[in-house]
Amino acid sequence: MPLLRLERRHCKVSRGELGRIMNYSLLTCVQQSVMNFGILMVQGLVNSFGVNVMAAFAAAVKIDAFAxxxxxxxxxxxxxxxAQNTGAQKAERIRKGIRSALWVSVGFCLVSSLLVCLFAAPLMGLFVEPGETEIIAVGVEYLRIxxxxxxxxxxxxLLYGLFRGLGRPGVSxxxxxxxxxxxxxxxxxxxPIPAVGLKGIWWxxxxxxxxxxxxxxxxxxxxPLPAETACAPEG
Structure with a gap:
């Protein structure tokens, strides 16, 4: 098929596209680095509360992330x-997609919230021995909050995905x-507040x-977003 035949004139690098890809990649790397640094900071604070809290946090975070x-x-x-609809300049589809995605995401989160809050103790039991009551109690408190x-x-x-798709990864x-x-x-x-303690970290x-x-x-x-004007990504 002629349309699918690769020719030498097609083998060239677009500096504009390459720069845009590098910009998106760099900002994504920064985002992930900030996430990991923040998690390490919180982990260090949790560790100061002792071995049982460390164990509870490690188990609860796994359940939390899976949920x-x-x-x-x-x-x-x-x-x-x-991103696809931004490129195609389908503004109305993006607006409808935002509404639909919000309903689906919130609905799923409500179900996950209900299951995790109701079954926090059995879920902790998947990672912790039944006799470790203190660890389970701390983990249950974390999971319910x-x-x-x-x-x-x-x-x-959803907001991360929205701004990345609109060509504004810096907002993410x-x-x-x-x-x-x-x-x-x-x-x-x-x-450090005695009346708050661990709950302060969880909240x-x-x-x-x-x-x-x-x-x-x-x-x-x-x-004004591209979805509401020309639907073209920012350079």
Whole structure:
């Protein structure tokens, strides 16, 4: 087929496209680096509470990550959807997609929240021996606090995907900094308070999600998006 035949004139590098790819890649690397650095900071604070808390946190985080993994992948798929329709200048499809994606994500998060909150103890039992009651109790407390707020992380993953798909990956980095920065700052501020302690670390996580969600919504509304104008990605 002539349309699929590769010719020498096709084998050239577009500097503009290469620069755009490098820009997206660099910002994604920065986003992941910020995430990992924030997680390490929180892990260091958790470690100061002793071996049992460390063990509980390690087990609970695995359950936590597994619970919202589908929503994270859904956000990645949503990014592809937005990018394709941005390139095709299908503004109305993007707007409809945002509404549909929000309903699906929130619905799934509510189901995950219910399951994790109800079955926190049995889930911890998958990773911890039944006799380790203190570890299980700490893990259950963590899971129930985080589990109540999965809608926050679900919306945040959608915002990541939305801004990446619109050609604005820098906004995703900003939201990551808001989320992780809030988590680390609040954790270190609240944990030393005797009346708060570990709960301060646990609550810092969903508070970070919610603040990042609010920041994302403000940026979405304040700056005209390509989806509402020409649907062309920013250079």
């Amino acid at each position: 919202y993994l589908p929503v994270q992948d859904f956000g990645n798929a949503f990014s592809t959807f937005v 985080e589990g109540m707020c999965y809608c926050g992380i679900g919306i945040l993953f 980095v900003v939201l990551t900094v808001v989320s992780l920065g809030t988590r680390v700052a609040l954790a270190y501020l609240l944990a 810092a996580v969903p508070i970070g999600w919610v603040l990042a969600d609010l920041a994302g919504l403000v940026l979405y509304r304040r700056k």
